[in-house]
Each structure stands twice: as C-alpha cells, then as structure tokens.
Amino acid sequence: MPSYEYVKCTDLKQAFDLLSSREQAYPLAGGTDLMVGMRGGKFTARLLVDLKDLEELKILREDEKGITVGAAVILNEIAAYEPILKNIPILAQGAHSVGSYSIRNRGTLAGNICNASPAADTAAPLYCLGASIVIAGTGGQRTVPVEEFFTGPGKTDLKKGELVHSVLVPKPYPQEKGVYIKASRTGSVDLATVGVAVQRWGDKVKIAVGAVAPTPVRALAVEEAVNEKGEKDWARAAKLVHESISPITDLRGSRDYRYHIAEVLVRRGLEQTMGV
Amino acid sequence: MAQKMTISFTVNGDKETREVNVGQTLLKFIRNELHLTGTKEGCEIGECGACMVLLDGKPVNSCLVLAVELDGKELVTIEGLSKNGELDRVQKAFVEHSAFQCGFCTPGMIISAKALLDRNPNPTDEDINEALSGNLCRCGAYQEIREAVKASVKK
Numbered sequence: 106m107p108s109y110e111y112v113k114c115t116d117l118k119q120a121f122d123l124l125s126s127r128e129q130a131y132p133l134a135g136g137t138d139l140m141v142g143m144r145g146g147k148f149t150a151r152l153l154v155d156l157k158d159l160e161e162l163k164i165l166r167e168d169e170k171g172i173t174v175g176a177a178v179i180l181n182e183i184a185a186y187e188p189i190l191k192n193i194p195i196l197a198q199g200a201h202s203v204g205s206y207s208i209r210n211r212g213t214l215a216g217n218i219c220n221a222s223p224a225a226d227t228a229a230p231l232y233c234l235g236a237s238i239v240i241a242g243t244g245g246q247r248t249v250p251v252e253e254f255f256t257g258p259g260k261t262d263l264k265k266g267e268l269v270h271s272v273l274v275p276k277p278y279p280q281e282k283g284v285y286i287k288a289s290r291t292g293s294v295d296l297a298t299v300g301v302a303v304q305r306w307g308d309k310v311k312i313a314v315g316a317v318a319p320t321p322v323r324a325l326a327v328e329e330a331v332n333e334k335g336e337k338d339w340a341r342a343a344k345l346v347h348e349s350i351s352p353i354t355d356l357r358g359s360r361d362y363r364y365h366i367a368e369v370l371v372r373r374g375l376e377q378t379m380g381v
Numbered sequence: 382m383a384q385k386m387t388i389s390f391t392v393n394g395d396k397e398t399r400e401v402n403v404g405q406t407l408l409k410f411i412r413n414e415l416h417l418t419g420t421k422e423g424c425e426i427g428e429c430g431a432c433m434v435l436l437d438g439k440p441v442n443s444c445l446v447l448a449v450e451l452d453g454k455e456l457v458t459i460e461g462l463s464k465n466g467e468l469d470r471v472q473k474a475f476v477e478h479s480a481f482q483c484g485f486c487t488p489g490m491i492i493s494a495k496a497l498l499d500r501n502p503n504p505t506d507e508d509i510n511e512a513l514s515g516n517l518c519r520c521g522a523y524q525e526i527r528e529a530v531k532a533s534v535k536k
Contacts, residue, residue, distance in 0.1 A: 110384050111403040111449050140406070140445045141426045153403075155450070205515025207440045207493065208427055293514035294428050 113155040117162075117270075121243045123154045125266025132156050132268050134177050135211035137204065138220040147259075156268070162215075164271065167192075171275040173239075176215035176268065180227075181206070183214055193274055195283030195304055199230035202285060202300070205293045215269040218254065221261045222296065224316035228255065229302035230285050232313035232321055236274045242267035255320035281305035282378045286370045290357060298358040299366045303374030310379060316357070317350035317367050324349045327371060331379070339379065343372035388452035392417075393461030401448040408432045410448035411458060419459035419488045423517075430516030433489035434458050440496040442515065459488035462495060471495050471533045480529035482520035490516045494530045503534060 111133075114120045124130050130152040133139060142148040156162055162177035167188040174183055183189060184201040203209055203217060203226045217227045218238065228251070236251045243266055251272075254262050263269070283304035289295040300315035309332040312324040326345035330336040352363035384403040389396070392415060401410055411420045411434065420443060423431030427442040434443045435457035462469040468476070471494050481487045490513060497504055497512035504512065509530050518526065 108384075109404055111386065111447065113449075113452075136447070136450075137427055137442075137445050140447075144425065153447075157450075204427070205430070206512055207430065207433060207442050207515040208445075210439045210441050211445060292510075294517075 109150045110152045111155065112152065113157075114159055117159060117241065118243075120154050120156060120159070120268065121241070121266055123152065124268065125243055127152050130154055132219075134162075134213045134216045135179065137208050137212040138216060142220075162270065169276070171273055171278075174214050174272045174274075176213060176270055178213060180204075180209035180212050180214060180217070184209065192278040193230075193234055193283070195230040195233060195285050195302055196227065196274065198283075198285040199227040199300075199302065202226040202287050202297075208294070214272055218251070218272070219261060219263065219269055221255055221257070221259050221320070222316075223255075223258055223318060223320055224296040224300060225321065226285070226287060226297060226300055226315070228321040229300050229313035229315045230283070230304075231272065231274070232323060233283060233302045233304035233311040234274045234279070235311075236272055238262075238272055239270045240267050241270035246270060248273070252323065257319050279304055279306045281307065284374050284377045286374055288366050288370060296357065299352075299363055299370060301367065301370035301374050303371065303378050305378040310375065312346075312371060312374065314346060314350060314367055314371070317352040317363050319351075322349050324371060327375075331375070339372050339375040339381075342375060343368045346371045386449050386452075388449060390451045390453065391455040393457055401451075403447070403449055405448045406444055407434070407436075407446040407448050407451055407456075408443040410451070411443060411456075414448075415458075417458045417460050421485055421488060423485070423489075427515075428517070429486070430489040430493065430513075431486055433492040433516065435492060435496055438496070438499065440493050440512075440515075457492075459492060462491065469495065471498065471530070474529040474533040475526070478525050478529040478532060480522055480525040481518075482522050486516060486518045486520075490518070490526055494526075494533070497530070498533060504530075506531075 131150045133153045133155045162175040164175035165178045180200045184197045231251045237248045238254045285302045287300045288298045297316045302313045315321045324346045326348040330342045336342045354360045389398045421431035423429035425444045427445045432443040
C-alpha cells in the first residue's frame with residue numbers, strides 16, 4: 106500500500122501552507138487523474154491535500170463578469186448547469202466528453218486542465234471562449250488566459266504552493282453556435298485522438314484543437330483565412346489546420362492519421378457553425 | 382508506517398466507525414475490511430466500472446476514491462440493494478433477461494442502472510447508454526443489459 110499522508114483542508118490558507126512547505130504535496134479534488142497517475146508511477150505523493158470540502162472552491166455561479174466554475178465543481182454539474190447550457194454550450198459538450206458518467210461524478214474542470222493533457226476535452230472549448238484561469242496562492246490571486254496556462258504536456262503555469270481556484274468564462278458570451286467534436290477509439294472512457302472546438306462569434310470563428318501538439322492549440326491559420334480573408338470554402342480552410350499542429354504517433358493514432366482527422370473535424374466544425 | 386485515520390460513515394444503511402490506512406482505496410476497504418466482495422476489482426484505473434458503488438447516491442469508481450474520503454458519507458454497495466431478502470427491481474430484471482454471462486461486471490452495471498433510475502425514472506435509450514458508459518462487459522452482453530434496464534423502467 107502506498108504510504109503518504111492525507112489532510113482534508115478546512116480553509117484555503119491551510120492548503121497553500123501545506124502545498125508550499127512540503128515536498129511532493131499534491132492537491133486532491135476529484136482524484137480521477139491523480140489516483141491513476143500515482144498507481145502508474147507518474148506521481149509519487151507524500152502528502153495529499155484534499156480541497157473537495159472547501160466552500161470557496163465549490164462555487165458555480167453566473168454574475169456580471171461571466172460564469173465562474175470553482176475548482177471543486179464536478180464535471181457532471183458543469184455539463185448540466187443551466188447558464189452554461191444556455192450561453193456557452195460548447196463547454197458543456199467538452200465537460201460531457203470527459204471519461205464516463207461515473208468519472209464525471211468525481212472529476213473537475215480544474216483537474217482536467219491541471220492534469221494538462223494536450224487531449225483535455227475541456228481545454229479546446231475554453232480556448233474558444235477566451236476563458237481565464239484564476240490561480241490562488243500565499244501571495245494572493247492572479248489570473249492567466251487559458252492559452253498561457255498550458256505550457257507543455259502535463260505542465261502548467263502553476264508555481265509551487267499555488268492552485269487553481271476557479272475558471273472564469275467572461276461575458277460577452279458568443280451568440281452563435283459552438284461545437285466540440287471528439288474523435289476517439291471508443292464512445293467514452295477514452296482520451297481524444299483529436300478534439301476540435303469551433304465557436305462562431307458573429308461572422309468570425311475561433312478554433313482550438315487538442316491532442317495534436319504539446320498543448321492544445323488555436324488553429325490560427327484557419328481562423329485568419331475565414332475571418333480576415335473571407336474564405337468560404339470550408340474544406341480549403343480546414344487544410345490550413347496543418348500549419349498549427351505537430352501531432353505525434355501513439356496508441357490512439359498515427360501522426361498522419363491525426364493530421365487527416367484534425368482537418369476533417371475542423372471542416373465539420375465549420376460546416377456546423379458557419380453553415381454549409 | 383502508513384498514517385491511520387478514523388472515519389465514520391453509513392454502509393448499506395448501517396452506521397460504522399473504522400480506522401483506515403491512508404492510501405487504501407475505497408475499493409480495497411470495501412472488499413478487505415468491510416468484507417463486501419460483491420464490489421469487484423477490475424482495471425483499478427477507472428475504466429471498467431466493476432468497482433462501481435453509490436457514494437451519497439452517486440455512482441463512482443471506488444478504485445479512484447480513497448477510503449478516508451468516505452468519512453461522513455453514505456455508501457451503498459450491491460449488497461445494499463436487496464431489502465429483506467428480496468432483490469431490487471433492477472436485479473430482478475437482470476435475472477429475468479439473463480443480462481450477464483460471467484457476471485463479473487454485473488454488480489457495477491446494476492449500481493449504475495440503479496443510480497440512473499433514481500435520478501431519472503423514465504430514461505431514454507441514450508440516457509441508458511450514457512449511464513452505463515463507464516461499465517465494460519467483456520462477455521458482450523450489452524444488448525441484454527440494456528433490455529434489463531429498460532424492463533426495470535416499466536415496473
């Protein structure tokens with residue numbers, strides 16, 4: 106049996122103190138990545154800092170700033186939250202694509218991004234929505250755009266002693282359709298082979314792609330063609346996704362397959378959001 | 382030396398207080414300490430659903446939960462579904478529809494199906510598929526399993 110300590114935090118300060126003062130201390134929210142990672146040897150924890158019962162991290166609300174999702178809010182709750190379904194359904198689609206129903210009863214949005222898999226299903230929708238990550242630590246709070254939060258596979262902008270407090274999807278919300286399309290080997294309980302989020306904003310579009318680079322990436326060349334150059338041939342526009350991605354071959358798909366399927370999914374996303 | 386903690390919880394309606402090793406999963410605790418072996422150990426990475434239990438009424442993979450996290454919570458395992466020796470309607474439907482072959486996935490399937498019917502008494506086929514999305518059956522009895530869940534809706 107693994108040997109580590111466990112502390113159920115009663116306030117955030119206690120969490121910061123523990124995370125900053127102890128070696129190999131990990132925050133625990135849903136644990137669905139952490140437990141698997143510990144079992145597989147990816148993490149060796151000496152202390153687990155349980156954040157689940159911190160009221161401040163359980164916040165799920167909409168106010169004048171936008172929609173705030175606390176770090177301890179589970180994915181099933183996010184996928185069913187009325188203001189998300191009404192205003193930013195693309196995030197509900199991403200949350201709903203993670204794992205399985207039972208995994209989503211434990212797993213959180215903050216955990217999905219902190220695990221920093223390039224394939225994280227919630228990341229591409231957050232990129233398209235211009236979300237901000239609210240990071241808290243002993244020095245106070247700071248906010249980073251989601252695109253700067255991911256720094257590499259399994260790597261984030263978090264410093265020792267910091268944790269994700271919440272994710273903010275700011276107003277104004279898009280008034281048009283957005284879709285998250287995931288290609289995976291099975292209908293659930295699999296990571297994305299490629300995941301594509303396409304969000305229409307007025308007559309413009311934002312596109313992000315997962316599992317094709319060290320972090321999720323924006324398909325900027327496609328966006329430029331559609332938004333600036335008035336490209337209306339979605340198939341031709343979608344080809345430009347190749348400029349933004351650098352996929353690898355792994356057990357979920359080869360490099361070539363990922364190039365191909367990324368292009369196909371971007372085209373479908375454009376058709377579904379911008380019209381055929 | 383593993384850290385030990387005392388936790389209080391409810392299991393299948395009974396209040397319990399136990400000392401647990403930190404680092405022990407809820408799954409191991411259920412099987413080895415509570416001796417409720419209906420909950421099965423499969424993949425141990427949250428992919429197969431054989432270890433599904435209800436934690437405060439929600440289906441979770443007990444292999445991905447620590448036993449210490451059970452503190453203050455209500456646990457229901459497959460053993461907790463029958464009342465006074467009578468099987469739950471979902472269990473009866475599984476028997477009537479032969480919704481299993483080897484039976485290893487069955488407790489997890491039934492827990493997931495039970496949770497679905499508790500939160501949604503009239504599920505669509507899509508709802509059923511989603512609710513069972515985290516439960517794998519290596520024998521491939523999915524068709525009969527779906528039929529059994531549908532049959533328990535009507536009762």
